[in-house]
Amino acid sequence: MLKYCIKRILLSIVILLGVSIILYTLVRCMPVSYLESQVYSNPQIENPEQRLLEMQKYYGLEPGFWNAIKGYFSWLVNLCHGDLGVSMVTGQAVEDVIFDNMGVSFGISLVALVLELLIAIPLGIKCACNQYGKLDYFATVLTMIGISFPTFFLGSIVIKIFAVDLGWFEAGGLNSNLPTTAGSFTRFMDMLWHMVLPMFVLVILSIGSWLRYTRTNTLEVLNADYIRTARAKGLSENSVIYKHVFRNTLIPLVTLLAGTLPSLFCGAMITEQVFNLPGIGNKAYDLTQKGDIPFIMGYNMFIAMLTVIGILITDIMYAVVDPRVKLGD
Amino acid sequence: MKKNKKLDVSQQPENTPVTETEETVAVVTENESLHGENLNDRVRVLSPGMMVAKRFFRSKLSLIGLIMLIALFLFSFLGPVFSQWYVDGERVKDTENITIIADVQAIEYTTEDGEKVIAYIITENADATVNANGDMTAEHLLGTDKSGYDLFTDLMLGGRVSLTIGFVVVLLETLLGVVLGGLAGYYGKWVDSLIMRIVDIISCIPTLPIMLILSAMFTSLGIVKMDRLYYMMIFLTFIGWGGIARLVRGQILSLREQEFMLAAKCSGLSTRKKIFRHLLPNVMPQLIVSMTMGLGSIILMEATLGYLGLGAPLDVPTWGSMINTATDLINVTANFWIPPGICITLAILAFNFVGDGLRDAFDPKMKR
Numbered sequence: 001m002l003k004y005c006i007k008r009i010l011l012s013i014v015i016l017l018g019v020s021i022i023l024y025t026l027v028r029c030m031p032v033s034y035l036e037s038q039v040y041s042n043p044q045i046e047n048p049e050q051r052l053l054e055m056q057k058y059y060g061l062e063p064g065f066w067n068a069i070k071g072y073f074s075w076l077v078n079l080c081h082g083d084l085g086v087s088m089v090t091g092q093a094v095e096d097v098i099f100d101n102m103g104v105s106f107g108i109s110l111v112a113l114v115l116e117l118l119i120a121i122p123l124g125i126k127c128a129c130n131q132y133g134k135l136d137y138f139a140t141v142l143t144m145i146g147i148s149f150p151t152f153f154l155g156s157i158v159i160k161i162f163a164v165d166l167g168w169f170e171a172g173g174l175n176s177n178l179p180t181t182a183g184s185f186t187r188f189m190d191m192l193w194h195m196v197l198p199m200f201v202l203v204i205l206s207i208g209s210w211l212r213y214t215r216t217n218t219l220e221v222l223n224a225d226y227i228r229t230a231r232a233k234g235l236s237e238n239s240v241i242y243k244h245v246f247r248n249t250l251i252p253l254v255t256l257l258a259g260t261l262p263s264l265f266c267g268a269m270i271t272e273q274v275f276n277l278p279g280i281g282n283k284a285y286d287l288t289q290k291g292d293i294p295f296i297m298g299y300n301m302f303i304a305m306l307t308v309i310g311i312l313i314t315d316i317m318y319a320v321v322d323p324r325v326k327l328g329d
Numbered sequence: 330m331k332k333n334k335k336l337d338v339s340q341q342p343e344n345t346p347v348t349e350t351e352e353t354v355a356v357v358t359e360n361e362s363l364h365g366e367n368l369n370d371r372v373r374v375l376s377p378g379m380m381v382a383k384r385f386f387r388s389k390l391s392l393i394g395l396i397m398l399i400a401l402f403l404f405s406f407l408g409p410v411f412s413q414w415y416v417d418g419e420r421v422k423d424t425e426n427i428t429i430i431a432d433v434q435a436i437e438y439t440t441e442d443g444e445k446v447i448a449y450i451i452t453e454n455a456d457a458t459v460n461a462n463g464d465m466t467a468e469h470l471l472g473t474d475k476s477g478y479d480l481f482t483d484l485m486l487g488g489r490v491s492l493t494i495g496f497v498v499v500l501l502e503t504l505l506g507v508v509l510g511g512l513a514g515y516y517g518k519w520v521d522s523l524i525m526r527i528v529d530i531i532s533c534i535p536t537l538p539i540m541l542i543l544s545a546m547f548t549s550l551g552i553v554k555m556d557r558l559y560y561m562m563i564f565l566t567f568i569g570w571g572g573i574a575r576l577v578r579g580q581i582l583s584l585r586e587q588e589f590m591l592a593a594k595c596s597g598l599s600t601r602k603k604i605f606r607h608l609l610p611n612v613m614p615q616l617i618v619s620m621t622m623g624l625g626s627i628i629l630m631e632a633t634l635g636y637l638g639l640g641a642p643l644d645v646p647t648w649g650s651m652i653n654t655a656t657d658l659i660n661v662t663a664n665f666w667i668p669p670g671i672c673i674t675l676a677i678l679a680f681n682f683v684g685d686g687l688r689d690a691f692d693p694k695m696k697r
Contacts, residue, residue, distance in 0.1 A: 011526075018530035026542055030549070140390070144685070148677035150629055152636045153652070153670035160663070262535075269537055270633060285637075288541040296542065303535040 005316065012308045019304040020079075020297075024072045027293050028061075034088040034291045035059070059088065061293060075297065084301075085294035089287055094298035097287075098280060104174065105267030105279035108195065112202035113260060117253075120207050124214025125249060128222060129241060139215070143208035155201050155274035162197060170194045174278055198275045202268065213256065214249060221248045251321050258313035262306040266299075381614075384690040391686020397679035401672070405488025412482040420478050420486070420646075483646040484668050490647040492676070494562055495627045499620050501566040506573025507616070511604050513574065514581030525578070528571040536568055537633070544639035555645065565630060569623065576619055580612045614691035621684035625677040632673045648673045 039052045056062050060071040078085060084094035092100075127136040163171035174194055221227065222245060230244045231237075267281030276282070280299075287295045318325045375383070385391055409415040434450040513524040543564055547557050584590065585608065593607050628648075635649015651669040 011529075015526065015529045015533055018526070019533050022530065022534060023539075026539065026546075030542060030546055137390075144390075144678060144681050145674075148625065148629075148674055148681055150632050150636070150670070150673055150677075152633065153666075153674060156666065157670070266535075270636075273637075284538065285541070288538055289545070291545060296538065300535055300538050303538075304533045307533045307535075 001319070008312055008315065012312055015308055016301070016304060020076070020301060021072070023297060023300050023304075024068075024075065027296055028068050028071070030291060030293070034293070035061070037291065038088075059085070059294065079301070084298035087287065087295045087298075088292045089290055089295070090292075094295050097283065097295060098299060098302060101278065101280040101283045102265060102267070104277060105272065105281060106265060108198060108202065108277070108279065109264045109268065111195075112199055112206070113264065115199070115203050116207045116210050119203070120210035121214050121249075121253070124211045125218050125241065125246060127211070128215045128218035131219065136215075139211060143211050146204050146206070146208035149205065151201065151205060151268070151270040152274050154204065155198075155271060158197050158201055159274070169197050171197075171275075198271055198277060201271055201275075210253075214253065217252055218245060218249045221245050224248070254321050255314050255317040258317055259310050261310035261313070262303050265306055266303045381687075381690045385686050388686045388689060390682050391690075394679045394682025394686065397675055398683060401488060401676055401679065402492065405485050405492060408485035409482060409489075412479065412485065415482050415486070420482060478646075480651075480664060480668070483651060484648075484672060487646040487648045487651050487669060488672060488676075490558070490645060491628055491631055491649065491673070494558070494565075494631050494647070495624045495676075498562050498565045498569065498627045499623045501562070502569045502623065503573055503616065503620055505566065505570040507577050507609065507612075509570070510574035510577030511581060511609065514578035515585065515600070515604055515608065517582075521578070524574065528574050531568065531571045534568070536630070539568070540564070540634055540639055541637070544634070544637075558645065561631075561634070565627060569627070573616070573619060573623075576615055577609075577612050580615060581608050584608055584611050614687075618684050618688045618691065621680055621687060625680035625684070628673060628676050628680070648676075 035052060035055045039055065053062070060074050062071070075085065082095075086092070087094050087097050090097055123139055127133075127139045130136055159171050162169050170193060174191060227240060227244060230240045235244075265280075267279045267284070269281035269285050271277070272279045272282040273285055284295075284299050287299075436448045436450060437445065438448065439445055509524050513521040543560075547560060581604075590603070590607065593603050598607070631647065632649040632652065635647055635651070635653050638653045648669040652666050652673075
């Protein structure tokens with residue numbers, strides 16, 4: 001087990017190195033970054049070429065092949081020291097930009113995830129118990145529709161219907177302009193009110209995969225021998241389903257939870273974009289468009305790291321949760 | 330199972346009557362003399378393909394998906410032929426039904442006498458040469474866009490591009506995935522490790538941010554118009570082949586241990602023949618399912634990129650870029666963005682329905 005873990009962690013480091021090389025190459029191939037657009041658009045700078053070179057030197061982005069390689073290694077060394085560099089646009093350290101904007105995204109994703117699980121797991125088990133029933137068909141179609149809707153389209157439609165035409169909810173943002181006298185409870189309720197639509201979109205879009213996964217799993221468990229045994233010894237159907245099936249259905253779901261790690265912390269770019277939420281996804285979109293090279297590197301490496309960790313935890317969790325699974329090498 | 334009481338024979342039996350050679354004829358007559366009837370009358374012979382088709386068409390959802398797909402294809406590939414705004418492979422601007430749009434702007438000011446006066450500035454686009462932002466009429470079912478092109482025709486043409494992108498990318502992806510995944514699965518050892526680590530790396534790279542970077546690169550490198558579309562397809566391929574490679578490798582790893590592969594080895598077949606004639610056909614079911622599902626996700630990707638303004642150039646209508654022309658979706662009239670959005674959703678839905686139906690149909694454990 002320990003040997004397996006160490007091997008996997010070493011492998012993860014190799015993967016991350018590969019990711020960083022590809023990312024760095026792509027980023028360095030970007031012909032125009034924030035520096036160029038800033039230096040050349042500012043008429044007060046007398047000698048833009050000179051200034052550009054100074055700026056590039058400061059960020060370790062001098063042109064040329066060998067300089068790029070040098071730049072990569074200095075970036076890598078800084079990364080090992082926990083330093084992701086300074087964002088060009090905001091002037092803050094990249095890790096600060098990420099952590100400052102992460103709160104909103106994390107909150108939304110976490111609540112959405114909990115809602116998804118609360119709806120998907122009972123519904124999935126119900127569907128599997130009445131396979132090919134009316135509810136099952138309904139849930140399958142709902143799942144498919146959820147998977148098929150493009151985020152921006154569902155978001156826009158929801159905004160158009162519920163915010164613009166009906167005026168029930170707010171179209172975007174996190175707070176409305178409240179008077180300064182408003183108490184913290186009013187502010188909190190106001191924020192909740194803003195969250196309803198984005199939450200709805202997030203839940204509809206990702207509930208499908210959970211529902212389907214629960215359903216397939218339950219179907220598999222229902223065919224298992226121990227369920228037949230449980231029925232044979234005369235247990236009531238309810239106790240078979242809720243005691244024996246339910247618990248065993250959860251096993252693979254628990255492991256799958258680790259896979260949601262990146263989406264929890266990195267924000268939903270499109271949803272945040274559509275609803276104009278001040279989260280990390282929105283920030284990342286904005287800064288990537290502006291060509292903020294240190295931030296692009298830092299943010300994408302952050303996602304890659306979480307993805308790798310997510311996969312690692314998933315694999316280890318399999319063995320932890322289910323004693324039948326043996327981790328080989 | 331209830332309906333079909335006749336026996337399904339999944340493998341073609343050896344003595345299926347073929348009347349070409351004398352020998353088989355002899356077998357048939359022998360059969361007839363023995364049992365008094367032809368084998369074919371009692372046993373309905375179904376090839377594996379026919380059984381899959383039967384299971385596929387029994388499911389309502391996959392049938393709906395298939396019909397939706399056919400309708401969408403006819404709509405996009407045949408539809409423009411009947412449009413009067415699409416002549417000789419070119420879109421035609423509407424220069425006749427020009428509606429004069431008056432823009433009224435109110436200005437409030439106070440005169441020297443202290444009187445409040447409201448003045449209006451009325452701007453007319455009287456010199457307009459095209460029917461821009463036209464309303465929905467019988468001629469323009471969905472109105473016109475800001476350059477006077479018919480939106481309904483654009484919708485059909487956009488479908489052509491979007492669906493073609495989907496197909497091209499999925500085909501390229503599958504080709505790359507099958508070859509590399511096949512090599513990894515068949516040879517194992519360091520080839521396997523190398524290819525699978527590359528797949529791991531690619532699957533860890535976040536797609537959307539990378540496409541943002543690439544799009545910025547395309548713009549500043551001056552890659553515009555159709556070229557941009559081709560480059561986009563190449564990159565979507567590079568991002569997407571990993572999943573298929575994993576699938577093919579996994580299947581081949583388990584298949585190559587089976588007896589028929591030992592038999593293939595014993596008969597001295599070449600490696601190429603072993604992989605492409607004996608291993609790959611066994612992976613085909615999963616491959617077809619994942620290709621169908623992949624088509625949906627590629628179209629989704631294209632649409633998302635189009636929405637962010639990164640995908641196809643604006644003068645080539647695709648479903649994604651049509652939504653982008655209405656960047657601030659809510660304030661633009663609904664006829665701009667709702668129809669392409671519905672088309673995208675329908676296409677993805679149809680591919681998912683068909684893919685799901687195929688998966689169930691290919692699964693021999695399914696009892697339905």
